[in-house]
Amino acid sequence: MTYTVALGDPSYSSWSLRGWLLFARFNIPFTARFAPLGSAAFSEMMQEFAPARKVPAVNFGDVIIGDSLAIAEELASRHPDAGLWPDNPQHRAIARSLAAEMHSGFLPLRRGYPMDLREAFAARPVDEDVAAELRRLEYIWDHARAACNSEGPWLCGxxxxxxxxxxxxxxxxxxxxxxxxxxxxxxxxxxxxxxAFQDWRRIALADGPARPEFSRDLPRRPWPVSAAEHP
Ligand SMILES: N[C@@H](CCC(=O)N[C@@H](CS)C(=O)NCC(=O)O)C(=O)O
Incomplete structure (x- = not known):
């Protein structure tokens, strides 16, 4: 069975990127449907994915569901060997806790620094709330890697x-x-x-021109290949 996944602008829709990775990164076959956020085409597409009203939303053939975390759990149930969650029960619990904290939190970071895969911007000082969230990310990422004995780059193995x-x-x-x-x-x-991230960014760059309503009037710099590249 091929699943159909409703997605928004690949350059700007961070939840769409999460939803898309849940399929593409785990080799689960799917068909992607894209529509620009806020457009009539988006409303029309979402009518087909009712009762979901936001992206990502998935038509599983026998049921339609929205919300990235529910999609992750549903895929893990349907594809237990795909590796969505670690096999080790403790590592799995940590991974679930991390995904849930991301899903429900980090609002100042998400609001102040919306995802834009077309442009990179010169660094600016961050406010206290965002600084605290960056410290929280550092802490939970280090904790997960240590608790899961992660030897590679990822959090839980x-x-x-x-x-x-x-x-x-x-x-x-x-x-x-x-x-x-x-x-x-x-x-x-x-x-x-x-x-997989690079594949998605290629899709984003090929997705027509930048949308002015999502563009930010900030000094630009080339898209980085490493997080150590600070201007
Ligand atoms: N909690 C949801 C968030 C989904 C969400 O906010 N999606 C945005 C796009 S990034 C959306 O569909 N916005 C369209 C709208 O609100 O009409 C999830 O985890 O999937």
Missing amino acids: AYCAADAFFAPVAARIAGFGLKVSDSAAAYVTAHLNDP
Whole structure:
């Protein structure tokens, strides 16, 4: 069965990136449907995905559901061997906690630094709330890696759904030149170099012109290949 996934602008829709990675990064076949956020085409597309009203939303054939976290859990139930969550029960619990914290939190970071995969911006000082969130990310990322004995770049061993949830955060840190610890920067760089993330960014860059309503009037710099590249 092929699933159909409703998605928004790949350059700007961070939840769409998460939803897309939950399929593409775990080799689960799917068909992507894109529509620009806020457009008539978006409203029409979402009518087909009712009762979901936001992206990502998935038509599983027998049921339609929205919300990235529910999609992750549904995919894990339907595809237990795809590796969405770690096999080790403790590592799995940590991964779920990380994804849930991302899903429900980090609002100042998300509001102040919206994902833009077309442009990278010169670093600016961050306010206290955002600085505290960056310290929180550093802490939970380091904790997960230590608790899961992660030897590679990802948080809980092999790439899992928790990493997919943090991919747009990595894009924000890299794109806005937000300063983070060396270990957090290495994690961000792993996302930038992840082939699935790069595939999505190619889709984003090919998705017509930039949308002025999402563009920010800030000094630009080239898109980074590493989080250590601060202007
Ligand atoms: N909690 C939801 C958030 C989804 C969300 O906010 N999606 C945005 C795009 S990034 C959306 O569909 N916005 C369209 C709208 O609000 O009409 C999830 O985890 O999937």
